[in-house]
Amino acid sequence: MDLKKDLKKILYAGLALATLLPFGWAQSAKTPDFTGVWGTFKGGKGPNAKFAAPPAGQLVIKPEYAKPYEARRAKEAEANQRGEQLANSGAQCVPYGVPTMMSVAVYPVEMVQTPKQLTIVSEAFSEVRRVYLDRPQLPLDEVPPGYYGRSVGHWEGDTLVVDTIGIKTSVNGYRGMPHSEQMHITERMQLVTPDVLHDQITIDDPVVLEKPMVYTLAYQRLPNYEMVEFVCDNNREFIDEKGVVRMKVKDK
């Protein structure tokens, strides 16, 4: 009788293994691997045009936040007309944070993916963000506000869905947009070809935005690229008494 029970147990265990294991293998075999260095996608014309990022959505800021934002943009444009640039965080070597670090000028990003974590390193300013793939998001009041916040991700088919909260308000959002502590970023990362990666970024902020801002970044794989060191230790730009960015010149 006991023997029969044991056999049954072994049989069930075997069945469980037989169903679970291939599932696990299939998952890992199918899971895309973003590991590698990614530069801005340049094939927006010709046969590869279809892999270019779709146009960005509209940025609609609530009126009380839109006013100061527009005023600042107008001041910046005015200063540009005069041939001056107003102080910004980049000129002072302050990191960009999430989401801006994902697209700083022409600097590439490097992704290192393991089953439990996707690590993203931006060449500009050597910024690092970590996306945990094996745990849930925390409540907002448990995440200390910072440049990168806290990111967790899960796979939906071939798409990695990344959820980020906890970006401090001094860190600019899309195109310098303001945001509250409640800003919530959802990214959908997908290989549209083995060598083209799209990151669709949705910024939601119930306090500042009328509707979520959606835009997509397109990257192409840079197969043999070695990331260049970027330590901001020779910043000669300074902000003068008028708040304008200027360059120090060395006296002999």
Add this chain to the structure above:
Amino acid sequence: MKSRLLNVLAMAMLLAISAQAHHSFTMFDTSKSVTLIGTVTSFEWTNPHSYIEIDVEEGGAVKHWSIEMGSPSILQQSGWKFSSLKKGDKTTLVINPLKDGRAGGFLNTATLPTGKVLGNGPGRGPAK
């Protein structure tokens, strides 16, 4: 004339892509081009920008200039290396000077001691 136009176009492109870069280039006068022939006092392969420090003889006196370039990552795409210039090298630089008149500028092209002419990152200066 044509190269001037190309320069302006290149600058416009650079401005367009540098929206999120370290800083804009409005402090430099892109309508002016100055040629500096002198001796390198230091070549700084650094971030967020690289710099060429250069002594230029002007009517018996020596004037010192600080010339800003792109970052190493951007410069290497147009053929630059950390060792492209060193202290004591004679070089010719074509620059856009600072608008405020101080002795500084933004590099357009540099002629290395080998005779090789390098630009200031993709879209600026001669093709690779």
